[in-house]
Amino acid sequence: MKFVVIGGDxxxxxxxxxxxxxxxxxxxxVFEQTQDVSYSACGMPYNIADPARxxxxxxxxxxxxxxxxxxxxxxxxxxxxxxxxxxxxxxxxDEAGRAFEAPYDRLLIATGASPIRPDRPGFNLPGVxxxxxxxxxxxxxxxxxxxxxxxxxxxxxxYIAMEMAEALKVRGIGVRMxxxxxxxxxxxxxxxxxxxxxxxxxxxxxxxxGQEPLAVEAVGDGLRVVCxxxxxxxxxxxxxxxxRPNSELAAQAGLELSVDQxxxxxxxxxxxxxxxxxxxxxxxxxxxxxxxxxxxPLALRANRAGWAAADNVLGVRTALPGVAGTAAFKVFELQxxxxxLALKEAERAGFQPAEAVIYSSARGHAxxxxxEIRASMVGDxxxxxxxxxxxxxxxxxxxxxxxxxxxxxxxxxxADFSQTDLAYAPPFGPTFSPxxxxxxxxxxxx
Amino acid sequence: MKFVVIGGDxxxxxxxxxxxxxxxxxxxxVFEQTQDVSYSACGMPYNIADPARxxxxxxxxxxxxxxxxxxxxxxxxxxxxxxxxxxxxxxxxDEAGRAFEAPYDRLLIATGASPIRPDRPGFNLPGVxxxxxxxxxxxxxxxxxxxxxxxxxxxxxxYIAMEMAEALKVRGIGVRMxxxxxxxxxxxxxxxxxxxxxxxxxxxxxxxxGQEPLAVEAVGDGLRVVCxxxxxxxxxxxxxxxxRPNSELAAQAGLELSVDQxxxxxxxxxxxxxxxxxxxxxxxxxxxxxxxxxxxPLALRANRAGWAAADNVLGVRTALPGVAGTAAFKVFELQxxxxxLALKEAERAGFQPAEAVIYSSARGHAxxxxxEIRASMVGDxxxxxxxxxxxxxxxxxxxxxxxxxxxxxxxxxxADFSQTDLAYAPPFGPTFSPxxxxxxxxxxxx
Numbered sequence: 001m002k003f004v005v006i007g008g009d010x011x012x013x014x015x016x017x018x019x020x021x022x023x024x025x026x027x028x029x030v031f032e033q034t035q036d037v038s039y040s041a042c043g044m045p046y047n048i049a050d051p052a053r054x055x056x057x058x059x060x061x062x063x064x065x066x067x068x069x070x071x072x073x074x075x076x077x078x079x080x081x082x083x084x085x086x087x088x089x090x091x092x093x094d095e096a097g098r099a100f101e102a103p104y105d106r107l108l109i110a111t112g113a114s115p116i117r118p119d120r121p122g123f124n125l126p127g128v129x130x131x132x133x134x135x136x137x138x139x140x141x142x143x144x145x146x147x148x149x150x151x152x153x154x155x156x157x158x159y160i161a162m163e164m165a166e167a168l169k170v171r172g173i174g175v176r177m178x179x180x181x182x183x184x185x186x187x188x189x190x191x192x193x194x195x196x197x198x199x200x201x202x203x204x205x206x207x208x209x210g211q212e213p214l215a216v217e218a219v220g221d222g223l224r225v226v227c228x229x230x231x232x233x234x235x236x237x238x239x240x241x242x243x244r245p246n247s248e249l250a251a252q253a254g255l256e257l258s259v260d261q262x263x264x265x266x267x268x269x270x271x272x273x274x275x276x277x278x279x280x281x282x283x284x285x286x287x288x289x290x291x292x293x294x295x296x297p298l299a300l301r302a303n304r305a306g307w308a309a310a311d312n313v314l315g316v317r318t319a320l321p322g323v324a325g326t327a328a329f330k331v332f333e334l335q336x337x338x339x340x341l342a343l344k345e346a347e348r349a350g351f352q353p354a355e356a357v358i359y360s361s362a363r364g365h366a367x368x369x370x371x372e373i374r375a376s377m378v379g380d381x382x383x384x385x386x387x388x389x390x391x392x393x394x395x396x397x398x399x400x401x402x403x404x405x406x407x408x409x410x411x412x413x414x415a416d417f418s419q420t421d422l423a424y425a426p427p428f429g430p431t432f433s434p435x436x437x438x439x440x441x442x443x444x445x446x
Numbered sequence: 447m448k449f450v451v452i453g454g455d456x457x458x459x460x461x462x463x464x465x466x467x468x469x470x471x472x473x474x475x476v477f478e479q480t481q482d483v484s485y486s487a488c489g490m491p492y493n494i495a496d497p498a499r500x501x502x503x504x505x506x507x508x509x510x511x512x513x514x515x516x517x518x519x520x521x522x523x524x525x526x527x528x529x530x531x532x533x534x535x536x537x538x539x540d541e542a543g544r545a546f547e548a549p550y551d552r553l554l555i556a557t558g559a560s561p562i563r564p565d566r567p568g569f570n571l572p573g574v575x576x577x578x579x580x581x582x583x584x585x586x587x588x589x590x591x592x593x594x595x596x597x598x599x600x601x602x603x604x605y606i607a608m609e610m611a612e613a614l615k616v617r618g619i620g621v622r623m624x625x626x627x628x629x630x631x632x633x634x635x636x637x638x639x640x641x642x643x644x645x646x647x648x649x650x651x652x653x654x655x656g657q658e659p660l661a662v663e664a665v666g667d668g669l670r671v672v673c674x675x676x677x678x679x680x681x682x683x684x685x686x687x688x689x690r691p692n693s694e695l696a697a698q699a700g701l702e703l704s705v706d707q708x709x710x711x712x713x714x715x716x717x718x719x720x721x722x723x724x725x726x727x728x729x730x731x732x733x734x735x736x737x738x739x740x741x742x743p744l745a746l747r748a749n750r751a752g753w754a755a756a757d758n759v760l761g762v763r764t765a766l767p768g769v770a771g772t773a774a775f776k777v778f779e780l781q782x783x784x785x786x787l788a789l790k791e792a793e794r795a796g797f798q799p800a801e802a803v804i805y806s807s808a809r810g811h812a813x814x815x816x817x818e819i820r821a822s823m824v825g826d827x828x829x830x831x832x833x834x835x836x837x838x839x840x841x842x843x844x845x846x847x848x849x850x851x852x853x854x855x856x857x858x859x860x861a862d863f864s865q866t867d868l869a870y871a872p873p874f875g876p877t878f879s880p881x882x883x884x885x886x887x888x889x890x891x892x
Binding site for chain 1: 456486488489492493496499503504506734744745746747749750766767768769770771772773774775776781783785810811812813814842844845846847848849850851852853855856857858862863865866867868869870871872873874875877878879
C-alpha cells in the first residue's frame, strides 16, 4: 500500500513515522516543499533572541534519519501542486522546476498554516519578515546578523508577536507593536490583559493601538510603516497578524473546508474523501466544550493528529476527543495561559455564561518572593458546567491551567472542580490555589 | 443555638467563622488550648530558615479579630478534657487550672494532630524538639537563637523532616537524618526518590538508614542520639516521625474511630453522634480513588472540612467528595508531588495496577536552562482507570501534578487522560508534557 504525505513538519512526519514503524512494508513517501523537517517551530523566538545559538539547534530529527533509519521516502524541496482524486495521484514540482507525480492509496495532507500577509504595498520588501517555518527563522536571524537593526515594528499583538517582541528586546532592539484594533489580546479578560500590557510597557515595548498598517516604504536604508494616522520608522518589520490554514490544495481537490477555511476532518482525521486524511495546522478539530468544530493550530494537537491519521490509515481505528483550546505563552517574566472558552466565546457558543475574576498570591502566606496571579473562570448558569479558565502571572500559570483543562475534558461542573484536591505547599501557592478561589467565586454567580 | 468548637486552628476557626458569618445569632464558642489561632503551620520551616523573620509573620488572623470583628467567643488557653454527650457539655481547664464547662447543641471537634514522639529515654530533654503548632515553631526558633547549634539530628525522613533539614542547612547547621527503615519516602517510586536522595546529599545532608534511635542523652552541653549501632552527637534533635490524630477526646466520648485512629466522619463531617462533627487533621476522609476511608492530614482539606461542618451545623447540607491524597513539598531546588495511589497502595486497595516511570525534560527542545523531571503514573489493568501519579523535578511538579489530581476526581481512564489538551510552550515543557508521556507509556502496560 502506498501512503503519501504532503508536508514534513509536526503532523506530517509524526504520521509518516508512526505508519512506517507500525507497518514496515508500507511505502511511505513524504513531499516537503522546504528543506526542513522535524524542528521545534515554537522554539524559534527564543533561539532568535540569542545570536550565539545556531537556528539548527531547533532541528529535532535530521532528514537523513527519516530516510536511512526509518525507511521513509522523504523528498524535500518537492512542492505538491495538485491532488488528483480521480487518478489517486499527487502532482507537483521540485526545486529545479521538474514535474513529479506519485500515486497514493492513502493520502495525508499536513500542509500546515501560513502567516497572514496583507496584500498591501511594500509588504514584500526585504526586511519585512514573518515567522512560521524554520526558513523564516533562519531569514530573520540572518537579517539581524547582517543588518544593524536598532528599531523594529511588530505588526500584530498575538502570542507570536509578543514572543518576538521579547526576543528583539533581549537583543537590544527597540520594539513598537501596532494593531488596528483597540484591545490587546481580545480573548483575554481585561484585568488579565492589563497585566500583560503593563509588563510589555515596563520592558520598554511601545504599544500602538488603533492604527492600520497600510503600507511599508523603503526610506534610506530603513523601512517606514505607514499607518492610518502616523508612520513608524525602523530597520525591520515583523508581520505577526496571525496564521491561516494552508488548505488551498484540499479546496482545489474538492475536499470540504470548515471553520476559518481549515480542512474539515472527522475524529479519525479523515476528510470528506475517506482515502484522504488531514492533520496539523491545516485541519480543524472538535472542541471538547462546545462539541463543535474549531481551528486551533497548535503543536500538541498536530502531533496527535498525525499519529491518529497514521493509525487510521493502517486500519487501527483511532478517534481523537478533540481540543480544549489550551495554550500558554511567555512574555518576559509573565506567563499567560488559557483553556476552554472565554466569556464572549461562551456567549457566542450558546451558553449562558458567568465569569469570576480573582487576584491571588502565587505563594503561600508570608512566603518570601511572592508575585501576583490573576485568574478568570467561566461557567454555565444553565448547567453549572465549567467552560473555561484563564490565568496570568509570573509563577505557574502555564502549568496551573492544566487542572482546568482536564476538568473541561471530563465535563466537570464548577462545583465539582471547586472541591478538587489540588497540591498545596507554601512555596507554590496559597492553601486555596487561584483556580479554586476562582471556582468558589464563580459558584456564587451561577 | 450553641455551637462549640474544640480547637482553634485551620478547621476549627474556618468552621467557627463560617457558621457565625452565615448565622449571626448563633452562639459560637471556640476552646483553644494554646494562645495561637489561625496561622500558616505549613509556612513554619521557611520562617525558621530565616532568623530575621519573626514567627508571628505566620499569623493569618489575630485572636482579637475573631473576638471583636467576628463576634466569636474565642477562649485561648482553654483545654477541653471531656465531652459529656449525655449532658451535651464539654468540660476542661484553663491555663490557670480553673475548671470550665460549656453546653453545646452542636459540637465541632477540630483537635488536629500531634507529632509522634517515642516513649524512650531522653526524648523529653531540652533541645529535643518537634514541629506541629506555632508554639513548636516559636520554641525551635528561640532555641536556635539562644544556643549555638552547629549540628542537628533529624529523626525521620518525611516531608516535614526534609523541609526542616533544608531550613537548618540554610541557617548553616550541619544536618544528619536518621530512620530505622532502609528506604527514603517509601510511598515514592524508587527512580523518583533517588532524585530526592541525590539532592539532599548534594546539599550536604547526611542520610542514615537502618538505625533505630533508641534514646537521647545529654552529653556535656550537647545531645547524643543513641541508635542501634551508632550514636550521633549534636546540639539539637528534631523529631519528625510523622503525626497521629488527636482523637482521644472523641474516643473517650465513645465516638467511632477509623483509619489510623482518626475520628470517623461521613461526607457531611458528622461523627457517629449526629450532633457532633469533626474536621481537620483529627478526622478521616473518603479517598476519591478507593471510595474508602483514608487519613490525610493536610491544610486544604482541613479548611474545607471546617466549612462543610459549619454548613451542616446550620442545616445547609454539604457533602464533600473526599481527597485524592494530593501533596507537594519542596526540598532545596526540588519539588516532589503526588496524587492518588502509589503502586503498592493500589495493590493493597484491590486494584490490578501497572506503573510507568518516565524521565522528561522540564522545558522544550533546545530551550535553555533545562532540568530533569521524573514522573510515575499508575493505572488499573482491570478497568483502565487512572489511579495515581507522582512527579519530582525542579520546574513545575507541584503545579503539574494537579492535572492528574483533577483526572482522579473525574474518574478518567489513563487513555482519556493521555488525550487531554495540556498547555505547551517551550519555556514550560516539551510538546508532550511529562504526565502525557507517562500516560502513553502506561497505556502500553494496561
